[in-house]
Amino acid sequence: MSESYAERAQALDTADELAKHRAKFALDEVVYLDGNSLGALPAHVPARMADVITRQWGELRIRSWDESGWWTAPERIGDRIAPLVGAAAGQIVVGDSTSVNVFKAVVAGTRLAGDPRDGRDEILVDATTFPTDGYIAESAARLTGHRIVPLDPAEMAGAVTDRTALALVNHVDYRTGRLQDLPGLTAALHEAGALAVWDLCHSAGALPVGLDAHGVDLAVGCTYKYLNGGPGAPAYLYVAERHQGRFDSPLPGWNSHADPFGMTPGYRAAEGALRGRVGTPDILSMLALEAALEVWDGVEIEAVRAKSLALTDFFLECVRAYVPAGRVESVTPEAHAERGSQVALRCAEAPAVMAELIRRGVVGDLRRPDILRFGFTPLYVGFADAERAARVLAEVLASEGSSAGSSQDG
Structure with a gap:
């Protein structure tokens, strides 16, 4: 199943008309899903x-x-x-x-x-x-x-x-x-x-x-x-x-x-x-x-919205497929007309889980007491990022209980 979702992510990224904009940002191998708190640095800004x-x-x-x-x-x-x-x-x-x-x-x-x-x-x-x-x-x-x-x-x-x-x-x-x-x-x-x-x-x-x-x-x-x-x-x-x-x-x-x-x-x-x-x-x-x-420049906000919805849909689908039953609950509306560009998951061990996610290279943030928050910025977040984030979340929840790591506030 993991390969199936990974392959789908690769195909979606290949077809994504906004994927080329990722190169405009100073990014590394970390999956950065906290652009709803602080956006990534556009690479040309320092000069x-x-x-x-x-x-x-x-x-x-x-x-x-x-x-x-x-x-x-x-x-x-x-x-x-x-x-x-x-x-x-x-x-x-x-x-x-x-x-x-x-x-x-x-x-x-x-x-x-x-x-x-x-x-x-x-x-x-x-x-x-x-x-x-x-x-x-x-x-x-x-x-x-x-x-x-x-x-x-x-x-x-x-x-x-x-x-x-x-x-x-x-x-x-x-x-x-x-x-x-x-x-x-x-x-x-x-x-x-x-x-x-x-x-x-x-x-x-x-x-x-x-x-x-x-x-x-x-x-x-x-x-x-x-x-x-x-x-x-x-x-x-x-x-x-x-x-x-x-x-x-x-x-x-x-x-x-x-x-x-x-x-x-x-x-x-x-x-x-x-x-x-x-x-x-x-x-x-x-x-x-x-x-x-x-x-x-040259970006249509309607295209951004379409990708945002596709990304959050795909992430939620991967979470449902990967994460052990009962460990998280989405509090973000399923209906597109009622959803912004983030996914919030209620999780009993949220502080420890988010700390461990960040340690493993998936950066979201936390809203106390129990919300894991993942922001999807369509100009630089791709479908492979969404798949990897859901997969690592499942690994953390499967291997860690309430001792997933040290507490972090967001």
Whole structure:
């Protein structure tokens, strides 16, 4: 049976139109299934950054703000990301962390929705959300006079009322890989006069998002996962064009001023998505991200999605074939319409099992207490990787009990 699945993997890799992109990344013999936490390094980035550091910073110095285009990097790179999330140019600005951008989006979103004293005093929050989103939303609610209503995303559409100002939802659940209904929930919010704020950290670069097509109001996302921007790479903020004139950022820094070098004491917001800027951009990480995004040249996100589903289907099939019965349970939806680009397996010995997998050259990650998480990045993960990961997982579970290795958190 092992040879049969290995042969199938080889045939699928041979037919894979995206397989050629693997060569663009600095990879070794390890099966890397943690790109949903940190994407692999695009091989050309180090040389590009050597130029940024030695020539742009080292030789041109302050001149690089103009001559090397440093000043316009946040919106320029935003326009590079835009096609990957289904947005037209001029609606995304890059900078700050995801957490900071969540704060901007939630507070500005409540201001767009109206004064909470007029009735729209509720912020719906994904109860399964990545913790920081919840923390930020609670703080924003205290500052703006709203109350938080935590809900399972599946229940949100039916819970929207005329008291709802906005909903903050993760497009893909970071633990289970469940893909939420962005079009349906956005429509339900709009029907009630509320706004939709989406966190795209686990979907951008893995599947079509369709921000413009589905009328999303505001969105945020990181760039170090499927977009391969590097550790701590700057995040981004999407502000739909129809809202830009009224977008009132809670962090009105000098970079978002209409005349930033006028240094006037009064604040006057710039036009467009530039209102999402705050302070001086993180140029080194910003330009590393810009270089990394070149791996997407000529890639259709629909092809990425098709391979993602095929990879996760194949991995799940191999797990069912190889892994001893009852040792793991998939908590990732089987239905394609409800699945992101990862597979989460519940396992009683998860910490020890993941540590042993990593020791044997299969890198996934762990979500306590019992979730083994495997991310599939279609630009560089192949079907042979999926088969090998499932086979090694079976070997670990067959040979090790609760003593599979030392504990590791993820």
